[in-house]
Amino acid sequence: MIKIKNIVITALLALSTTTVASASVLDSLRLDARLGYALGGTVPTHMGNEIRGINKFIPGFNFIVAAEGSYPLSDRWAIHSGLRYELGSMDVDSRVKNYDIEVVRGDESLKGIFNGNVRIKTTQRRITLPIQAQFYLDEHWSLRAGIFMGWLASRKFWGWAYDGYLREGTPVGPKIEMGTEPGDRGDFDFDKNMRHMQWGIDVGADWRFSRRWGAFVELTYGLSGLFKSNFHSVQTLRPLYGSLGITYSIHLKKRHHDKKTD
Amino acid sequence: MGLDSMRHITPMALLATLVMTVLNTSCFGDEPDYCEADIETATLHVSNPAEFFFQPTDSLQTVFSTDSVITFAVRSDANVTSLAPMFTLSPGASIEPANGSSHDFSQGAVHYTVTSQDGKWQRHYRVNVVPTMITVADTLRFDFEHYELETATQRYYMWHNVLPDGSLGNDWATANAGYRISMGSAQPMDYPTTPLLNGYDGAGVCLTTCDTGPFGRMANKRLAAGNMFLGTFDIRIAMSDHLHATRFGIPFTSRPETFTGYYTFEPGATVQDFNGNPIAGRTDSASVYAVFYRNHDSRGNEVALYGDNVLSSDLLVAVAKMEYVAPTTQWTPWNVKFEYREEIDEQLLANRGYSLAIVFSSSASGGDFIGAIGSRLCVDKVRLICSHEE
Numbered sequence: 001m002i003k004i005k006n007i008v009i010t011a012l013l014a015l016s017t018t019t020v021a022s023a024s025v026l027d028s029l030r031l032d033a034r035l036g037y038a039l040g041g042t043v044p045t046h047m048g049n050e051i052r053g054i055n056k057f058i059p060g061f062n063f064i065v066a067a068e069g070s071y072p073l074s075d076r077w078a079i080h081s082g083l084r085y086e087l088g089s090m091d092v093d094s095r096v097k098n099y100d101i102e103v104v105r106g107d108e109s110l111k112g113i114f115n116g117n118v119r120i121k122t123t124q125r126r127i128t129l130p131i132q133a134q135f136y137l138d139e140h141w142s143l144r145a146g147i148f149m150g151w152l153a154s155r156k157f158w159g160w161a162y163d164g165y166l167r168e169g170t171p172v173g174p175k176i177e178m179g180t181e182p183g184d185r186g187d188f189d190f191d192k193n194m195r196h197m198q199w200g201i202d203v204g205a206d207w208r209f210s211r212r213w214g215a216f217v218e219l220t221y222g223l224s225g226l227f228k229s230n231f232h233s234v235q236t237l238r239p240l241y242g243s244l245g246i247t248y249s250i251h252l253k254k255r256h257h258d259k260k261t262d
Numbered sequence: 263m264g265l266d267s268m269r270h271i272t273p274m275a276l277l278a279t280l281v282m283t284v285l286n287t288s289c290f291g292d293e294p295d296y297c298e299a300d301i302e303t304a305t306l307h308v309s310n311p312a313e314f315f316f317q318p319t320d321s322l323q324t325v326f327s328t329d330s331v332i333t334f335a336v337r338s339d340a341n342v343t344s345l346a347p348m349f350t351l352s353p354g355a356s357i358e359p360a361n362g363s364s365h366d367f368s369q370g371a372v373h374y375t376v377t378s379q380d381g382k383w384q385r386h387y388r389v390n391v392v393p394t395m396i397t398v399a400d401t402l403r404f405d406f407e408h409y410e411l412e413t414a415t416q417r418y419y420m421w422h423n424v425l426p427d428g429s430l431g432n433d434w435a436t437a438n439a440g441y442r443i444s445m446g447s448a449q450p451m452d453y454p455t456t457p458l459l460n461g462y463d464g465a466g467v468c469l470t471t472c473d474t475g476p477f478g479r480m481a482n483k484r485l486a487a488g489n490m491f492l493g494t495f496d497i498r499i500a501m502s503d504h505l506h507a508t509r510f511g512i513p514f515t516s517r518p519e520t521f522t523g524y525y526t527f528e529p530g531a532t533v534q535d536f537n538g539n540p541i542a543g544r545t546d547s548a549s550v551y552a553v554f555y556r557n558h559d560s561r562g563n564e565v566a567l568y569g570d571n572v573l574s575s576d577l578l579v580a581v582a583k584m585e586y587v588a589p590t591t592q593w594t595p596w597n598v599k600f601e602y603r604e605e606i607d608e609q610l611l612a613n614r615g616y617s618l619a620i621v622f623s624s625s626a627s628g629g630d631f632i633g634a635i636g637s638r639l640c641v642d643k644v645r646l647i648c649s650h651e652e
Contacts, residue, residue, distance in 0.1 A: 049294040098294050106476030108446055113297065165498070167327075168443070171297035171383050173414075175327035176443060179502035183481035186501075 029251075034066040034216060036245020038088055053095040055117065060089025064218075064243050070134050078134040080144050088241055089123040098171070101161055103186040110186065113171050116164010116178060124194075124239070125153040128220070130202045142206045148220055150198035150239075157194055157226070161186040190227065198222045198239060206247065214247040295380035296354035301325045301387055303350045304332045314340045316394075316513075316614040317557075319564040328414075328439065328497055330387055331371070331432075335394040335513070335614070342367040342391045354379025367391035396515045396612055397426045404434075404523075404620070404644040406467040409457045411450060417442055418453045421467065421490070433492050433512045440500035440507060441486050444477040454488035454624070458640050462524040462593040466642030469624040471530055471546070471633045484538045485635055487628025491621045493566070505569035505629055511617030513557065516648035517606050518618060521552040521582040522597045523644035527589050527624075530634025546634035549623040550596060551583035552646065556610070557617040567619060569629045579604055579616065587639070620644065 039059050068082025096118050102111035132146030162185035165177045178185045200222035208214035222239035304323045308314045314336055315321055323332055336342065346364040349357055358375050359365070365372045371388035378384070408422040408430055418438035422430035436455040441448065450456070458466040469488025478484045483504070493510040500507040529546040555577045559565050567575050573583070580600040588594070610616065622641055625633025 049292055052293065098297050103477075105480050108444065108475050108477050110443055110446060110477070167298065171378065172299055172385050173327075174439065174497045175300075176500065177498050177502045183483060184502045187480055 029069055029071050031067065031069045031250045032082075032214075032247040033250075034064065034068060034084075034245055034247050036064040036066075036216065036218070036243040038062040038064050038086060038241045038243035050096050050099040051094050052097050054092060055095055056091075056093040058091040060087075060091065060123065062086070062088045062241075062243075064245060068130070076136045078136070078142075080132040080134040080146070081130060084126075084128045084130065086124075086126045086128060086241065086243075088126065088239070089121070091119070091121045093117060093119045096164075101166070101186070101188075103161065103188045104190070105187075110166070110168065112166045112168040112173055112176075114161050114164060114166050114178075114186075116161060118159065118161050120157070120159040122158075123154070123156040125155075126150045126198070126239075127153055128198075128202075130220075132202060132204070134206075140208050144202075144204040144206070146202055148200060148202040150200075150220075150222070152194065152196050152198065155194040155196075156191050158187070158189040158191070160188065193227050195224060195226065195228055198224045198226075200224060200239070208247075208249070212249055214249060216243075216245055216247055218243045218245075295378070296352065297378045297380050297383055298352035299355050299376040299378040299383045299385045300327060300352040301332065301349045301357070301374070301376060301385075302352060304334075304389065305348045305350075306334055306345060306391065307348065308345070313337065317564070318562065319558065320614075326494070326496060326498065330385065331390065332387060333390040333392055335392055338393045338395045340391075340393050342393060345391055347389060347391075349374075351376060352378075396614075399426065399516045399648050401648065402516075402646040404646075405464060406457070406461065406642060406644075407465050409465070409467075412439070415442065416450075417446075417448070418450050419455065419457055421457075434490060435493050435495040435508075436488075436490050437486065437495055437500070437508065439495055439497045440504070441472065441474070443497075443500060444474040444481075444483075444486070445472075454486050455490055456488075458642070461640065461642035463643050466524075466640050467622075468638060468640045469548075469622055471625045471628060471635055471637040473635050479538070482536065483631050484534065484536075485625070485628065485631055485633055487623045487625035487633055487637075488639065489621070489623045489628070490641075492619050508569045508629075509566045510553070510568065510572050510619035510621060511555065511557065511566055512619075513614035514554070514616055514618035515611055515614060517611065518552065518554055518580065518582070518600050518646050519649050520597060520599055520647040521620070521645075522595065522647070523550075524593045524595050524642050525550060525587065526591055526593060526638075526640045527587050528591060528636075528638045529589055530625075530636030530638075533632065533634045536631050541632075545589070546624075546637040547626045548587040548637065548639040549621060549626040550587050550598075550639075550641070551581065552598075552600070552618065552620045553578055553582075554580040554600060554616060554618050556615060558615060566617070572619065572621065579606065593642070618646070620646070 064084055064086045066082055066084035070078040070080045072078045097115050099114045101114040102109055128148045128150040130148040132144040134142050134144045136142045162178055162180050165175050168174045202220045204218035206214055206216045220241045226237040306321050325332055343366045344364050345367055346362050348362050355376050355378055371390045374387045376385045409419050412418055412420050421434040423433045425431045438453045438455050441453055454470055454472045456468050458468040471485055471487045474486050491510055492512050496507045527548045533541045533544040533546050535541050557565055580602045582598040582600040584596050584598055624637045624639040
């Protein structure tokens with residue numbers, strides 16, 4: 001999590017240093033093709049005290065491809081929407097204490113309090129529809145904020161509890177050690193418990209550095225949770241993606257401002 | 263910085279603030295208090311250990327997470343009216359009465375309560391220090407009449423043996439607790455080790471090789487042989503090191519000569535290998551044996567035998583093994599003599615320096631997860647005939 005945080009903040013600071021004040025006029029629909037690298041996956045709603053440290057965080061090969069458009073409402077305001085295809089994966093290995101866990105396989109489950117290490121791997125292919133208000137700071141810069149609806153085209157969530165021990169049922173239940181190797185550890189697989197539909201908040205910033213080309217930074221945070229509401233095997237996790245990428249813009253109709261600067 | 267540029271930086275700062283707020287909630291909180299409340303070991307320090315204990319190692323007891331009774335067996339003439347046991351507890355836990363406080367153990371068990379660091383969990387323990395007569399039995403009888411559902415979970419059966427004084431002991435162990443890890447939904451009579459209401463004589467015990475279900479397949483531990491043995495089952499390592507979870511043997515102070523009993527054995531239809539593939543032409547075999555061994559190594563360390571060395575250890579003194587457990591649906595007697603590999607040291611025998619294990623299993627290779635699901639070994643009226651030299 002620390003890594004994500006540093007990267008996103010660094011990116012935002014880098015982008016925010018070059019703000020220039022200038023008026024911009026927008027009077028026509030503008031379409032963007034976007035390609036970006038996404039960092040993220042899932043985060044707990046609050047990093048509970050139970051998570052004592054991150055041993056390893058490996059962001060996967062994640063990307064975003066999108067076709068999005070802005071429809072101007074005034075000189076400074078527009079409505080922004082489109083379709084995005086996101087591939088997100090994550091591999092995180094954390095150290096936990098007093099961690100509520102349920103290992104499920106078929107009709108059988110084993111639940112209790114785990115102390116040790118938990119490895120979680122996720123892969124999600126998501127199609128999202130953002131609806132955002134866009135505010136133009138100037139001709140180069142705009143900010144966006146709104147909501148998104150997402151649909152998971154494919155989803156995987158699996159991992160294992162290892163090098164530790166489970167207190168079966170309660171903290172005073174039988175103590176069962178879990179080893180490192182498959183068969184000795186507690187494997188879990190929660191694909192089927194994931195929601196298909198997600199929704200959440202979506203904020204972003206765009207920087208146009210030429211007439212066609214620009215860059216964007218985006219952060220989407222799922223409010224709907226990753227799992228179905230009747231699923232309690234792991235604590236509530238929410239999808240969080242930070243992404244960074246480039247945009248290529250097409251104006252359906254040239255703006256006055258563009259004519260002047262061209 | 264001019265007002266104008268301020269106006270434009272502010273929204274960006276707001277966005278950054280929002281991002282940081284979202285991410286900051288993901289930072290680590292304070293370490294939670296421990297919630298466990300276990301006695302992990304119990305130690306009894308006395309000024310005259312050689313006169314008090316049978317073996318120096320008897321002063322330290324390792325306490326399993328499933329134990330709530332701790333018993334020190336001491337010499338029959340030991341004075342137990344003022345003893346101060348010391349306990350190691352799970353991290354952060356506290357104990358009442360105080361660790362190391364003196365108590366009179368001559369009136370029976372002393373009760374201790376352990377409370378977790380977070381104050382939310384408690385465990386109650388009974389600690390016994392029992393002056394133990396060295397009995398030299400002629401015949402030990404195991405009739406499997408005393409069984410009950412395990413107290414905490416009520417999910418599986420456990421058995422009690424009848425001690426020489428007529429009270430019930432806890433010397434029989436099974437791996438039923440381990441089966442519960444993989445098959446939490448199983449009913450008591452679905453477990454590998456179950457009571458048999460109509461045995462050869464009264465109740466008997468039935469051992470069945472069972473499928474370990476989806477967890478078993480995932481872990482490639484696809485079957486659990488029904489077993490029953492004199493010793494203890496350590497649930498802690500049932501998953502990570504199953505062969506060492508079966509700790510065979512209890513201290514034994516007579517010289518065993520003959521091992522007898524009655525059995526039925528019906529092998530399951532198909533023997534499967536480690537990966538669950540059928541092995542053509544093979545019939546499952548059961549295990550019926552008793553071993554007698556030195557329970558300390560040459561350096562004086564306490565030793566138990568486990569699933570991987572119970573028939574091969576250098577510490578074995580005598581073995582009585584049914585070489586072939588012939589399939590039969592009729593109650594069939596067995597009578598096997600102990601074959602001694604070395605002479606008994608009478609002094610060591612009197613000091614509880616030997617242990618005895620009786621072992622039954624419905625699939626002899628069950629420890630390697632090879633066997634036939636459904637193999638069923640029932641036993642009853644087990645006798646251990648002993649002798650002693652004057």
